[in-house]
Amino acid sequence: MNRGIVVSSVTVRFGGVTALSDVSLNVQPRDIVGVIGPNGSGKSTLFNAVSGLVRPASGEIRIDGQDAVGVPPETLVRQGLARTFQTPRVDPVLPVEAAILCGFQTKARQSLLGAMLHLPGQRREEAQMRASCRAIMERLGLIEVADVPLGELPMGQVRLVDVARAMASEPRYLLLDEPAAGLSLLEQRRLAAAIRLLAADGVGVLLVEHNFGLVGELCRHVTVLDRGKVLLEGDVATVRSNPVFLQTYLGSHAA
Amino acid sequence: MIEKWSALIVLVLAVLAAIGMGSNAAWLGTSTLIAIYSLLALSVGITYGQAGILSVAQGAFASMGAYATGILTARYGISPFLTLPVSVLLPALVALPLARLVSPLSPLVLAIATLMFATIVEILLRGGGDLTGGYIGLSGIPPLFDAQTPVTFNLIAWFAVVVVVFLYANLMNSAWGRAINTVRHDPMRAVADGTNVTRLQSLVFTLGAGMAGLAGWLYAHQLSFISPDLFGIPVSINAILMAVVGGAGVILGPVAGAVVLSFFYEFLPGQESRGMFYGAALILTLVVAPSGLLGFTRFRRRSPAVRRGAVSAGAVPGKVAS
């Protein structure tokens, strides 16, 4: 079986706009693959295509050998593909812990009746979820804000909560859309450590970042998108020293 | 959360009220009606307040529950306690395919679809000939048991509310409840959690229909006669109003709304002013307490110490929702 997320020559159009054009990519378990590129280069669209939210006009997406195009997005999540959103979609009144608990949906086995009667099996499952939730919060340094409503948190921490929520489903593949934007240095360290741990556990991570920093540190392989096309790809060192990259990307972003 | 104790709160208050009312028939009648309206408003609470589906068909589901038991007990002499599951399951089973059909619709279109469904149900009941008794309705529905009195029936009605609130509060305090609330707030977010939104919405719609059916079952055996307009569209709208005024997203909100609006209704002079009054109550609630009278109980504030430590200078409230 062909393991990994394999994206082959994917093109996505929105009306007349070609947001992605002929993009290919490969994410293996334990890999952390970076996708960088300026705003509007198609990074989020690539994510949406892989996670089933937009349908490619052409090309192929396979996850562990299975055709993923046209599969309902929630089914992909149940099969082990979790994602975060560039702009976290959160209920501002929801406390951090409650929000992360929502991420355990794919693990829940309790029946409707079990939930309505709070049967012992259901109570055990809820207790397990709460314990796993605390473990994730500890890993990401969110314990102190467990009871804080998301609407009162700085954006950086809201992103961390989104990452935690995605981790809760124990995915085999994790797509992170600019998770480090707005994070303090300490929070970035925690996030980086958590991503490394996940990869070491066998998770394949696709990391979208606007800036090179975190990507350069975490990823071996990087794909650079520009206006929907793959501008460059290769290992971090090669990409970093490529004159085209320096000119078109770092040049315009003075990093 | 305080919502865990919802069923106990209703139980205690209902028992205290029952003791206070003694055998005053007028009071007992009002109290029983409030219990029945509470069930109907609770069905709005779960479908609209929790899952965000605005349905004007809750009365129609109650009607089905009432007619199911009315026909089976009055025409075929079946015991009311045997018809109870029928009254709950029939509307639920009708709601399931209906929900599958309508849940991909936009909220407003969905509300209109439920309105049409309610109208169709009423027309069918009117045209049902001997089976439903046509526009005159069905009479001679037996009491639940021979020794039924206003006192015992009031207790049974409130017991039903307690049971429903117990099941409902437990459900919302579970993985199911979290998924249901996520669907209401942001279906795309729910999808990213791995939730099949259509299926979950259908399920909630079905549960709400079952609750409404229970209200219909009770009402049929309290009144002993039923007619097609008993649970007409005005009743459905009334139930929505009660839920919203009390707090549709809070477990006990619909019960509180049923109590408050029923009391006002008791003391209101004429039928004509009813619409005006309900309109005023709705507007007042939306202005003063947008989440309803009990809205304040949701996600209580944290202690000041935690609060101070948590909110840093860079906090951007309001900017987090997308």
Ligand SMILES: Nc1ncnc2c1ncn2[C@@H]1O[C@H](COP(=O)(O)OP(=O)(O)O)[C@@H](O)[C@H]1O
């Ligand atoms: N849902 C959409 N409808 C129309 N155009 C879109 C949509 N999503 C993205 N685009 C367009 O596709 C291009 C790539 O956007 P996006 O993938 O969000 O870029 P990035 O994440 O790299 O900033 C942009 O030109 C954007 O305007």
Ligand SMILES: [Mg+2]
């Ligand atoms: Mg983007």
